[in-house]
Amino acid sequence: DQQVKQNSPSLSVQEGRISILNCDYTNSMFDYFLWYKKYPAEGPTFLISISSIKDKNEDGRFTVFLNKSAKHLSLHIVPSQPGDSAVYFCAACSGAGSYQLTFGKGTKLSVIP
Amino acid sequence: DTAVSQTPKYLVTQMGNDKSIKCEQNLGHDTMYWYKQDSKKFLKIMFSYNNKELIINETVPNRFSPKSPDKAHLNLHINSLELGDSAVYFCASSYQLAGGRGEQFFGPGTRLTVL
Numbered sequence: 001d002q003q004v005k006q007n008s009p010s011l012s013v014q015e016g017r018i019s020i021l022n023c024d025y026t027n028s029m030f031d032y033f034l035w036y037k038k039y040p041a042e043g044p045t046f047l048i049s050i051s052s053i054k055d056k057n058e059d060g061r062f063t064v065f066l067n068k069s070a071k072h073l074s075l076h077i078v079p080s081q082p083g084d085s086a087v088y089f090c091a092a093c094s095g096a097g098s099y100q101l102t103f104g105k106g107t108k109l110s111v112i113p
Numbered sequence: 114d115t116a117v118s119q120t121p122k123y124l125v126t127q128m129g130n131d132k133s134i135k136c137e138q139n140l141g142h143d144t145m146y147w148y149k150q151d152s153k154k155f156l157k158i159m160f161s162y163n164n165k166e167l168i169i170n171e172t173v174p175n176r177f178s179p180k181s182p183d184k185a186h187l188n189l190h191i192n193s194l195e196l197g198d199s200a201v202y203f204c205a206s207s208y209q210l211a212g213g214r215g216e217q218f219f220g221p222g223t224r225l226t227v228l
Contacts, residue, residue, distance in 0.1 A: 034216065043117070043203050043219030044156070089156065099144055099207065100169055101217065103156040 003027045004092050006104035014112050019077040021107050023090030026071065030092040034101070035064060035075050038087045047088075048075070080111045116140050117220035119204050125226045126194055134189045134223045136204030144168075145187035146205040146217065147179060156203070162187055163209055191225075199227045 005024045013019045023033075031052040036044035050057040050064045050073065057064050063076045077084055090104040117138045126132055138145065146169075147159040160179040161169035167179070176192040187206075191198060204220040 036219075041221065043205070043221050045219065046216040049216065099146070099161050099163075099209075099217075100158055102158075105154050 001026075002104075003030075004090055004102050004104040006088075006090055006107045008107050009105070010108040010110070012110045012112060013080045015082055016079045019075075019080045019084065019109055019111065021075040021077075021088050021090075021109065023073045023075075023104055024071055025073075025092050027092070027094065027102070028071070029094040030102075031095070032093050033064070033066060033073050034091045034093075035062075036089040036091060036103075037084075038089060038106070044089055077109075080109075082111045082113050085109055085111045117204055117206055117218050119202075119220040119223050121223060122221065123224050123226075125228065127228055128194055128196060130194050131190070131192045132194060132225070133191070134202055134204075134225070136187050136189070136220055138185055138204075138206040138218070138220075140206060140218060142206035142208050142218070143184055144207050144209050145181065145184075146207075147187065147189050148203040148205060148219075149173075150201040150203065150222070152200070160187075160189075194225075194227045196227050199225055201225070 034049040035047040037047045038044040048059050048062050066073045087106040087108045089106045091101040120135045144163045146161045150156045162181045165181045178190045180188045201222045201224050203222045205217040207217045
């Protein structure tokens with residue numbers, strides 16, 4: 001049973017445009033959400049996170065939006081750059097002191113020059 | 114300087130063999146993890162150690178045994194390897210922050226192929 005779902009396995013975007021990656025979750029106990037980026041043959045690297053007490057968190061070109069009522073979050077990358085081409089994983093956890101991240105299947109983003 | 118390192122990067126072995134994957138972190142973190150990424154690309158937690166103590170042990174076969182000799186190392190030993198063990202195994206580490214929100218830093222992964 002997938003508790004974190006990334007329904008788009010891939011996404012192609014033109015350089016300079018906005019990339020929007022989506023993530024849905026089913027477990028209402030999740031209260032902290034993270035995005036990781038992964039290049040081939042490397043481990044995932046942390047990108048940005050958001051607590052359930054917020055609905056938006058911004059870091060440079062990256063913004064994560066959280067809609068708790070819809071159990072949905074999205075990652076916006078503006079402007080997209082070719083170096084952003086990677087697999088993006090959405091992850092979630094619950095409870096203070098929880099270290100157990102539940103990951104989605106990932107979305108492969110291709111930014112076309 | 115590599116923050117989280119794993120050895121070996123690739124491991125090809127026969128069914129029934131026993132193998133180990135080593136993980137080391139030089140970030141001073143107190144919590145380490147093992148994840149498995151299977152052919153369907155799901156990243157799933159297997160184990161987590163905090164200060165050398167096991168705190169997460171997901172449902173994995175007992176052929177898998179983690180060993181943490183110290184806070185900086187978490188090795189994974191696998192007995193009697195099976196075809197279904199073929200996957201990429203990632204080690205990760207983090208701080209145990211108040212509220213447990215430390216981001217996890219991942220190693221580069223070990224691709225295990227069981228023939």
